[in-house]
Amino acid sequence: MPLNGIYQPELLPNMKLQPSMAGNFEFGADVRFLNNRLGFDVAVYQADIKKQILQLDVPSESGVARKIINAGHLRNRGIEFAINGRPVDGKDFTWDVNLNGSRNINKIIDLDPSIRTYQMNEDQGVHAIAEVGKAYGELVTDYGYVRDPKSGLPIINTNGTSFKRGYASVGNITPDLNLGFSNSFTYKNWSLGFLIQARIGGDIFSASHQYGTGRGTLASTLPGRDAASGGLAWTDLAPDGSVRQRNDGMIPDGVFESGTKRVVNGNEVDLSGMTYPEAYDKGYVSAMSPLNYYGMIGDWGIGIREASVFDATYVALREVSIGYNMPSSITERLKLNKLRLMLVGRNLGYLFNNLPDGIHPEGIRNNATSAFSEYGGTPFVRNMALTVQVGF
Template sequence: SGGTDNTQYFASATAKDDGGIIANTGFKRQAVRLNLDQRLGSRVRATLNTNYTHTVAQRGLTNNDNTGTSFYVVLSATPSFVNLGKLPGDTFALNPFVPSNPVQTAALMKNDEDVWRFIGSLNAQWDAVQAGSHYLRFIATGGLDQFSQQNSLFFPPELQFEPNDGEPGTSLLTNSDNLNFNVNASAVHTYTPSSNAFSATTSIGLQHAHRELNVARITSRNLTAGQEIVSAGTNIQITEERSEIKDLGFFAQEEFLADQQRLLLTAGIRADQSSLNADATKLYYFPKASGAYRFRNPTSWIDELKVRGAYGESGNEPLYGQKFTGLRITGKVGGVAGTVAGDTTGAKDLRPERDREFEGGIDATLWGSRANLEFTVYQKNVSDLLLPRQLAPSGGVNFEIVNGGNLRTRGVEAALGLVPLQKSDLTWLFRTTFSLNRSLITELPLSSFIAGGFGASIGEFRIEQGASPTQMVGNDTLTTADIASGQYPGHAVGDIVVRKIGDANPDFRMSFTNDITYGRLSLHFLLDWQHGSDILNLTRLLYDFGQVTPDYANPIPGKTETVGEHRLAGFQVVSKNYVESATFLKLREVTLTYDLPATFMHSLWSGARYGRLSVSGRNLLTSSPYTGLDPEVSNFGNQAVARNIDVAPFPPSRSFWFSVELGF
């Protein structure tokens, strides 16, 4: 980094190579970053930010497969005494329990994801008016995010499971190209009278966003001579998906600052249109307003107290294609491909969901800036939910995407920062955060429906009026107490019903961050605590099926069945047998840093500014009643609903780092 008064620059290059904890897995990344800031005279300024990244991810073969091929699904049915290792002659032992050898699969298969990505932005500012009480600035910003991703998977014919489908050898090639482009133009005017009694800032502008995605997939089976190229197969399938989205938005905002900068009032409105809506030309309006007031030294121990409140609305767009009735390609007739209508269509007035959120809170600085407190309560109401409505099969379409229903979320967020110890050579900074929220479906114009999972016999997520959107439901067997409660009229003891068996939403979450500095030494560590939340542990179910769960053979006092047999006896009738607590306390990160003396650095090179050595570890310790690998597991990825399901995941790992940082 460096530059002059008119030109500043920053450049960096990084390279990362993380070895995986499974054979032939890992992650590599190389990145180059360049930022330029240029003044063109006294009123014009331009800023260019660029970032070019290349990554290669090798993920192996984990999670649910329903075919008995992924590593941990196979191991769940394979006793530990079975030899799956390499034999003389570069061959592998056959698995006598499952037609797949995970050691062989890990050694010979390939699952590579290669991504090239460029992110860039250009910002230009022109201070058009700087006269007396008036200040006018024009701002133009453009951004580009482009990536090309290639996924290459190869399963050679010699893998034990490959001949099972009669077409030994499989090669898959996926190429994805994505382009996101946006421009933003705005004008900002500030009026400040000569008395400085207040300032009023007016902002108006527009935004345009354009998104394109093209995904082409080739699946090739029965590979000739086991070649990896997709053209070597005798059974080749090709699919392609394309999407294009255009958004246009307008905004206006007024900001009023008065009473010696203690009072801040803001009001604004935004209007958006999108090609994802049924009417791509219709504008939807989203207002906002906020206010805050700062009290300076209201008491001897409060330096400043800010009271704030805000209200705002925003929209969640429909997904691409939901407003259309898609076409699917069928088999060829007379050499001509046929098409049939898809099973889903969109309502004629399909529109974005509307979020209305109100929040209020306080921010306080205490005891001579030795402490700060933040506290916020909020309520968010989402109306016009995008929902799938089931239609009569005779109409030719099974589902229609419609707007309807309401979701309410209430929550509390708090943060406390302290300086418990501050001396000339010793400082201790402490910060903790707290958050909780509760969500409820307050209105649902449709029948309850499933939002993820593997059926009521195992456990699933159900959306229904009057219930949490993150609730888990499953089969359960009624007891004498259930019948006595009167909640199940017409049922008898032993009947199987579908009811709530858990909830993925935690009771609360907290974090604790500590930074201790003693002379040239610095110690940083982070603790993360989650209380509550349930997980559907289907990995344990798989291992129970194979009778290889660690506690499967443990006896139950007073009963003839073992612990594992008892769990399996409830399969499909007592789904909660595989629901576990996701409460945890994690030591996320510990870092110890030593700043080298300046005299030592200058003795090495006069141009050296500083030197720093550090040792760090991540994901070091976890305390949890959960019996799986990680209480934060999510079989279906990072999503709000249907998160907490564990099905043979890629195992978490600890990492340790030694770093040398030099400044010149």
């Protein structure tokens, strides 16, 4: 019998859950040259995870919320590497460098005979799914662009004020490559080091961008708001019949849906398959206000979530440190074996951030393996520290 709408395994004798099973193999090489001044460490692996514990929805008429089963076969294949060297090894000056990285490719081999697609996470109509034959963490949504098969442009609904929405595959959460690059220098008693970390590829959905676009609070929504920023002159006819001349007209890049018609100078014009710029140039439609233009993309009711899914590539300056070892003449006087001062800065900033409007590419809502969305995430916080290391 269910308890609080959830299957309780100890109360269901026929339901025999088993532990997940994992099997893997790995081979690699660690080679050194030039008296250990140059080294290569490479490993190639495959890991298969089977019998994962999944929760599946069941019909509400059953009296329970979901059932728990063993299912699934996830395969990970990848490579990890590290290259380290000492280009300079002098009496007073040394330079050490290290580059490491990893590349992982995964695939859903199997789920369960009763399902082909399993939803792992969801946010605002964007779903991270596992689908047989595809990579882990595919992103799909019903709020995607429906595109014209000929031009590939988004289709504009017959009302002319919104894009036509439909199902779309919009990305994958897994990065293509993770990299780390560190350098350390020493000159006599001084030391200097820095660490750069990069994520290449992997997509996230930004609710901050979706909200900010629809409400016009992002810097990326400034273009078109006046003539200086590219706005077009147009005549705004208010419901009360008053006329106002404006210079914030905007033209969406899209194709009118089949069946779109307008009455122009008393004649009905068929706009089916015509692009909005073409219809504008012929005088069939007027320019849009920024409110309508950005609302077509970001309004929560009619907006397109696909427009807020981005490649989350970034390059971050993770750490910079500078240190000084006090000379023996000072440490001996203080009866110390070691006295070292170090200034360290961590998370100093992004050297490159592919997300617009300074949105934090690491501000994911939670730390689940299937997490993919940013929703007003925490800012990128710098840390500075002064440390004193004393040895007796």
